[in-house]
Amino acid sequence: xxxxxxxxxxxxxxxxxxxxxxxxxxxxxxxxxxxxxxxxxxxxxxxxxxxxxxxxxxxxxxxxxxxxxxxxxxxxxxxxxxxxxxxxxxxxxxxxxxxxxxxxxxxx
Amino acid sequence: xxxxxxxxxxxxxxxxxxxxxxxxxxxxxxxxxxxxxxxxxxxxxxxxxxxxxxxxxxxxxxxxxxxxxxxxxxxxxxxxxxxxxxxxxxxxxxxxxxxxxxxxxxxxxxxxxx
Numbered sequence: 001x002x003x004x005x006x007x008x009x010x011x012x013x014x015x016x017x018x019x020x021x022x023x024x025x026x027x028x029x030x031x032x033x034x035x036x037x038x039x040x041x042x043x044x045x046x047x048x049x050x051x052x053x054x055x056x057x058x059x060x061x062x063x064x065x066x067x068x069x070x071x072x073x074x075x076x077x078x079x080x081x082x083x084x085x086x087x088x089x090x091x092x093x094x095x096x097x098x099x100x101x102x103x104x105x106x107x108x
Numbered sequence: 109x110x111x112x113x114x115x116x117x118x119x120x121x122x123x124x125x126x127x128x129x130x131x132x133x134x135x136x137x138x139x140x141x142x143x144x145x146x147x148x149x150x151x152x153x154x155x156x157x158x159x160x161x162x163x164x165x166x167x168x169x170x171x172x173x174x175x176x177x178x179x180x181x182x183x184x185x186x187x188x189x190x191x192x193x194x195x196x197x198x199x200x201x202x203x204x205x206x207x208x209x210x211x212x213x214x215x216x217x218x219x220x221x222x
Contacts, residue, residue: 044151044199046211086151093164094139094203094210098151 002027004089006099013077014107021072021102023061023087032090033070035061036098039083047072047085057081077106110134112214114200120220121190129185129217133202140183141203141210142167142175146196154198157183190221 003026013019025031035047048056050063050070061072070087087099113132121127133140142154153167157177168174172191177183187194197216 043215044213088151090210093156093158094205095141095153095156095164096143096151096210097153098143100150 002089002091002097004087004097004099006085006087006102008102009100010103010105012105012107015079016076019072019074019077019081019104019106021085021087021104023070023072023099025068025070025087025089027068027089031063033061033063034088034090034096035059035070035072036086036088037083038086044086077104079106079108082106112200112202112212114198114214114217116217117215118218118220120222123192123221124189126186126188127190127219129187129198129219131183131185131200131202131214133181133183133200134212135181137202137204137212138180139203139205139210140177141201142183142185143199143201144196145199145216149196151199154185187219190219192221195219195221 005024007022033050036044037047038044048054059074061070063070082105084101084103086101088096090096115130140157144152155162155175156164159180160177172188175185197218199216200214201210202212203210
C-alpha cells in the first residue's frame with residue numbers, strides 16, 4: 001500500500017536551532033517525493049521535490065531508499081518558517097498521497 | 109498569469125442540500141485534481157482529470173460525490189445530500205501533465221454543513 005507517515009503533529013524549536021521534519025513512505029516502485037508548505041491563511045505551495053535536489057529557503061531533503069525516508073532539514077530555523085508542512089508521494093498519474101502534516105512552530 | 113482559482117471561497121449549507129464547488133485551473137493545464145483537507149483526515153485525494161476524462165476517481169468517499177470537467181478547463185465538484193462529515197476545505201490543483209508533480213493549488217473552498 002502507498003502511504004506517507006509524518007510522526008510528529010507539532011515540532012516546536014527556537015529561532016536559530018536546527019530543524020528536522022520526519023517523513024517515511026511506503027511505495028512499491030520508484031517514488032517521487034515532495035514537501036509542501038502552507039503558511040497561515042495562504043494556499044498550499046510546493047516547497048521542494050526530491051528529483052530536483054534543490055535547496056529552497058534553506059531547506060533540503062534527501063531521499064533515503066534504504067530507510068524509506070525523506071526528512072526535511074534546515075540548519076537554522078527562522079520565525080517565518082512557522083507553518084504546516086506536508087510530505088507527499090506522487091503516483092504515476094501525478095496524484096499525491098499526503099502525510100498527516102507537521103506544524104512547525106519557531107519561537108523567538 | 110493567474111493561478112488556480114476556486115469559488116466560492118466559503119460555503120455554508122444545511123444538511124441534506126446539494127452543493128457545487130468550482131475550480132478554474134491554469135490555462136493549458138491538462139491535469140486537474142481535487143483534494144479534501146479536514147482536521148481528522150488531513151489531505152485526501154478525491155479525483156483526477158486528464159483532459160475531460162477522470163481515469164482515477166478512487167478517492168471519492170461515496171456516490172453522493174461527483175465531478176465533471178468541461179472543455180478541458182473548468183471543473184465542478186458536486187456533493188449531493190450533504191452531511192456534517194462533508195465539512196472540510198476542498199482544494200483543486202492543476203498541472204501540465206500527470207507525471208510533473210503538482211505545484212499549483214487553488215485557495216480552496218471551505219464547506220460548512222450545519
